[in-house]
Amino acid sequence: MAYKITSQCISCNLCESVCPTGAIKVEGTRHWIDSELCTNCVGSIHTVPQCKAGCPTCDGCVKETNDYWESWFAKYNRVIGKLTKKQDYWERWFDCYSQKFSEQMQKHQGEILGV
Ligand code: SF4
Ligand code: SF4
Structure with a gap:
């Protein structure tokens, strides 16, 4: 740190x-x-x-007194940025994952409600 x-x-x-x-x-x-x-x-x-x-x-x-996960993500972001040459790789991955997750949840709720 x-x-x-x-x-x-x-x-x-x-x-x-x-x-x-x-x-x-x-x-x-x-x-x-x-x-x-x-x-x-x-x-x-x-x-x-x-x-x-x-x-x-x-x-x-x-x-620095970052918490563990803040520090972990900062390091992960730097490594991913160097490997992919894309500084926003993590944000894009997270956005995509969130969207897919949200779609799955809506589909699952639709099945439960019989919509
Ligand atoms: S910023 Fe401070 S602790 Fe870090 S390398 Fe420089 S002198 Fe050392
Ligand atoms: S007062 Fe500021 S500039 Fe001076 S040694 Fe401390 S941190 Fe560095």
Whole structure:
């Protein structure tokens, strides 16, 4: 799970210069972390996440606390997007599945009601 920058950030830029993977992005004064690039500093020479360690605020930079399924779907979407080269593959699959499911339900209800 990647780190993220919160509204407590005071835009001091410290984290940008210490991140070993270039995951910290700056748009104007807004800082954010690209979760695709953030490795939690694992595999680098650092033993602790540098953005959190160097941040002068209490909670300007914190670990993401996505729930399990949110995180699972985000990862699944990234993998499917890379494999199929379609960023909306999952949404399209879900829409199609929902439609088929709805049709089956209506048909089943029709059979029960004798319509
Ligand atoms: S945890 Fe490490 S890799 Fe991730 S954004 Fe912070 S400094 Fe960069
Ligand atoms: S080190 Fe903390 S306060 Fe400074 S830019 Fe990064 S998140 Fe914001």
